[in-house]
Amino acid sequence: MKExxxxxxSLYPKQSYPLEVLCSHHLKTDVxxxxxxxxxxRLLEMAPNxxxxxxxxxxxxxxxxxxxxxxxxxxxxxKQAGSAPGWFSLAEAQLKLHRYSDSALSCSQGLTLCAxxxxxxxxxxxxxxxxxxxxxxxALAADQALETLQQIPGAETETDLKAFKGRxxxxxxxxxxxxxxxxxxxxxxxxxxQGLALRGLAQAAQGHLQLAEQSFLQAAAQSPDSGxxxxxxxxxxxxxxxxxxxxxxxxxxxxxxAAKLDPHLGRVYRYLGHYYxxxxxxxxxxxxxxxxxxxxxxxx
Numbered sequence: 001m002k003e004x005x006x007x008x009x010s011l012y013p014k015q016s017y018p019l020e021v022l023c024s025h026h027l028k029t030d031v032x033x034x035x036x037x038x039x040x041x042r043l044l045e046m047a048p049n050x051x052x053x054x055x056x057x058x059x060x061x062x063x064x065x066x067x068x069x070x071x072x073x074x075x076x077x078x079k080q081a082g083s084a085p086g087w088f089s090l091a092e093a094q095l096k097l098h099r100y101s102d103s104a105l106s107c108s109q110g111l112t113l114c115a116x117x118x119x120x121x122x123x124x125x126x127x128x129x130x131x132x133x134x135x136x137x138x139a140l141a142a143d144q145a146l147e148t149l150q151q152i153p154g155a156e157t158e159t160d161l162k163a164f165k166g167r168x169x170x171x172x173x174x175x176x177x178x179x180x181x182x183x184x185x186x187x188x189x190x191x192x193x194q195g196l197a198l199r200g201l202a203q204a205a206q207g208h209l210q211l212a213e214q215s216f217l218q219a220a221a222q223s224p225d226s227g228x229x230x231x232x233x234x235x236x237x238x239x240x241x242x243x244x245x246x247x248x249x250x251x252x253x254x255x256x257x258a259a260k261l262d263p264h265l266g267r268v269y270r271y272l273g274h275y276y277x278x279x280x281x282x283x284x285x286x287x288x289x290x291x292x293x294x295x296x297x298x299x300x
Contacts, residue, residue: 019043023056027085032063051080059089067093067264084110084121091128097264098296100136104129104144126152127161134164134171142171159185163194170201178202193223197232209240227262230254231271238271246279266296 023043026036040056047053054077062070070093078086087110094103107129114122126148133145145168155161166181179202185195200215213236220229234255237244244250252275259268270293277286 019046020050020052023052027052027056027059032060036060049080051077051082053077055081055083055086055089058093059086062089062093062096067096071097078109082109082113084113084118084125086110087113088121088125088128091125091132095128095132095135098135098266100132103132104136104141107132123152130161130164134167137171139172142168145171159189159192159194163198166198167201170198170205175202175205178205191218191222193219193226193229196222197229200232200236204236204239209236212236213240225261227258227260227265227268230258230261231265231268234258234268235271238274245275251275252279264296266293269293269296 019039019042022039023036026033026039036056037060040053040060043050044053044057054073056077058070058073058075058077061067061073071090074086074090074093078090087106091103091106091110094100094106107125110125111122111129114125130145130148130152133141133148145164149155149161149165149168152161155165162181162185166178166185169175169177169181178198182195182199182202185192186199189195196215196219200212200219203209203215204212213233216229216233216236220226220233223229231254234251234253234257237247237250237254251271255268255272255275258265259272262268269289273286273288273290273293275286276282276289280286
């Protein structure tokens with residue numbers, strides 16, 4: 001098929017159709033290859049309004065970690081060429097930048113385009129919608145998250161999904177239910193990071209900060225690449241009072257680690273800004289960090 005399209009291109013170099021077929025093929029098979037990038041760029045040059053070319057370039061940018069470029073290209077492309085996989089890619093890029101409400105909306109858009117044979121894409125969209133709704137931290141979104149969870153077969157047996165269920169309960173203020181979910185997770189997998197973090201969040205909500213500290217420390221030890229776990233620790237140390245705020249090995253160290261692991265997490269910069277303003281008394285550094293947090297917050 002690729003050779004046939006290339007032959008058509010050599011015969012009809014000004015026709016976009018062979019390039020469109022090639023771009024569709026690359027989207028499904030090897031979007032990161034140089035050949036794919038060249039194909040997307042050539043199609044965009046030939047047809048500046050090509051949604052397919054924009055979706056291709058956006059998907060490639062997403063896989064390269066260029067999330068802003070991915071969002072720009074995908075958003076433009078999906079206006080012309082809507083597809084469930086394209087909306088999933090946009091939702092994923094938005095989630096990487098913690099734009100939770102935008103990501104949830106993209107998931108919903110993708111779900112409306114899922115045909116009867118698109119079960120795999122549909123499940124991926126439902127899972128991402130669940131995650132974005134939970135991470136938004138809003139009570140109303142928590143109800144929507146629990147409704148979404150019910151649409152995913154076998155959700156009760158999957159660690160990640162069950163942990164999101166517990167966090168949805170937390171967002172609704174149902175701490176006991178969240179603790180019950182964490183207990184169920186840890187009963188079957190005592191060192192599972194998601195269960196430990198969930199338990200810590202519930203303990204912190206109940207005011208048991210020392211217990212929460214131990215849970216978060218265990219979660220970070222189990223998943224040392226998770227910026228969120230270090231943020232939870234840093235925030236907890238900040239909330240524990242003046243002594244732990246001034247201890248550089250606590251709030252400052254863990255917030256800094258979180259920022260290095262997840263540079264798009266705006267909340268980290270806001271807490272670091274508070275640290276430099278109130279503890280270090282460095283107004284310039286604090287201002288810069290708070291502005292960075294606000295910039296990241298505008299992506300949400």
